[in-house]
Amino acid sequence: MTTDNTTNLNITKVVTDVLNTIDQEREREIISRRFGLFDRKETLEQIGELLGITRERVRQLEKAVITKLKAQAEQGNIPHITEVQELFIKEIEKMGKVARVTNLASHLSTENNRLVQSRISFLAQLCPDLVVIEDNDHYHQAISINKNNGEKSIKDMVDKIIAAIEKLGEPAYIEKVAEAVGHNDTEHTAALASTSKHLANLNKRWGLIKWPMVNPKNIRDKIYVILHEQGKHMHFNEIAEAIKDSSFKRKDVTTQAIHNELIKDKRFVLIGRGIYALKEWGYDKGTVSDVIVEVLKNANKPLHRDEIVKQVLKSRHVKETTILLNLQGKPQFKRVAKATYALAEA
DSSP states (O other): OOOSSBTTOOHHHHHHHHHTTOOOHHHHHHHHHHHTSSSOOOOHHHHHHHHTSOHHHHHHHHHHHHHHHHHHHHTTOSTTHHHHHHHHHHHHHHTTSEEEHHHHHHHHBSSOSHHHHHHHHHHHHHOTTEEEEOOOSSBOOEEEETTTOOHHHHHHHHHHHHHHHHHHOSOEEHHHHHHHHTOSOHHHHHHHHHTBTTEEEETTEEEETTOTTTSOOSHHHHHHHHHHHHTSOEEHHHHHHHHHTSOOSOOOOOHHHHHHHHHHOTTEEEEETTEEEEGGGTOOOOOHHHHHHHHHHHHTSOEEHHHHHHHHTTTOOOOHHHHHHHHHHOTTEEEEETTEEEEOOO
């Protein structure tokens, strides 16, 4: 086979030659349109309307043709299928023994588009040693090597991975996930996880799709991920730059938009001029004077200004002079001895 934008595979010729083994033109039309081999995929209703038959008849014919093609492929009577299968298996082995069709297409073709993906999926359906996991609410369309795992086995293993991640309760590197499910092959674990629509990964850590740390859906989630990953307070300008330099799918955000979201979300606490931290780190919202009040309340006694400054700086990134100005200028505080302050009487 000559190359047609696909590694060792002229996929257009292969698909055309396979379709030509179908005797009836109507049946070729059904398969071509149902699998989207030359255009977008069509529904049973759309094809039925075009051909003047019921959707149920279209379904019956599709099933019958695919069953016949599979039987012929097992007997070696479908052109190119042996070579196609060898190529697919070789690539899928490299990818962890199971691969999403979108990922496999990117390995096989320089033009990874829906048409290429549809053709790969169709050909995989006919390969005796491959298993195709169909796209649905729970799984991305994927292909596995039959000798390694059947469809039920794959789904059972994916369910175990999901359960293990849920039990971990936070995003984890694939090594930890594999250990939790008792897998020795981390590449296979990652490949299995990638087939699930309930899981996502970001910065090499896996988690549930609903967790912002692996699947940030909006600007606020992305801010949270950046702060969490950095593990320290940041100025909103720094956060904006970090998002632009990140691997997020959409990262073209303005500094003003970042600042607006920081103000609105309760997960973030302003601890200095334009500087934010995560509330989960123990920070509470409030002004510097609010923090001084809490420090004095917790001490339940007058404190030297140096001690007050020390305590406030644990939760606010401000200048010492700002703290001293609040102590000296706010009515909540009174000086009870040299450089020593207490709460004013209510």
